[in-house]
Amino acid sequence: MTILHKYSNLTQRLITAFFGAAVIISSIMYSPWTYFVVFLFICFMTMREFYALAGLDGMVVQKTFGTLTGLLVYCLSFLIEANMLSYRYYFLIFPMVACVYMIKLYKKTERKPFTNIAYTILGIFYVAVPFALLNIAAFENQKYDYQIIFGCLFILWASDTGAYFAGTLFGKRKLFERISPKKSWEGVFGGAVLGFAFAYGLPYFFSSIGHPPTIYSWQWLIIGVIIIVGGTFGDLVESLLKRSIEIKDSGDSLPGHGGFLDRFDGLLISAPFIVAFLEIF
Secondary structure (H helix, E strand, O other): OHHHHHHHHHHHHHHHHHHHHHHHHHHHHHHHHHHHHHHHHHHHHHHHHHHHHHHHHHOOOOOHHHHHHHHHHHHHHHHHHHOOOOHHHHHHHHHHHHHHHHHOOOOOOOOHHHHHHHHHHHHHHHEEEEHOOOOOOOOOOOOOOOOHHHHHHHHHHHHHHHHHHHHHHHHOOEOOOOOOEEEHHHHHHHHHHHHHHHHHHHHHHHHHOOOOOOOOOOHHHHHHHHHHHHHHHHHHHHHHHHHHHHOOOOOOOEOEEOOOHHHHHHHHHHHHHHHHHHHHH
């Protein structure tokens, strides 16, 4: 990390993106277990950053218990969707969440225990649940298939990249100045164009490498729209959180990108809509 800090922000961003994408994509394509481990780590780091932000805002959240509950949700989702556990094990989530209330009974000095409880549960639903839903997409056809996770990430990254460069070069009209002064309509348009181009090309890419597409071309286009819109709102939602705490980045784990929450905020909002679309249509 320290070595990268001597480079410009753009150089840091490119280096981090290259190595990060290489690790994530190779893990997704290699096996379901490498996918599981890498996204378990991402889920852990993202929850850690969220609870750290809540702490900066004066909240006394149950960091350890909230993180363990979130990771349980993720692990159960993977094991159940992989047909290693019965769906009945989903019911373990409810008593775990209920324990959040009971633990607070033994904290005598807190002024607003229910506000702190709300932030603890929010960390589970805002971060862990979307990552758990990705497991449903990964096992869309009753067996592990990397295509949907692979494609969603590439559309998201393409959209982010297009938005970054279009906003930097041409950004004039503010998108949501009250929440995020630097984001522009030009950036949104640039991200939409590149993201939609990737969504259109994914079926052809999978066919070219000898993997018949798992879902239809029109479904990829709908997913592209979901990610472009959801990614924009996800970024704004996280900006609203950071603005309320008066900080710039959620962390410094990823040079040039901030933290894991900064990097995956679009996926947190998009994932529920993607899975709902795939399951219903």
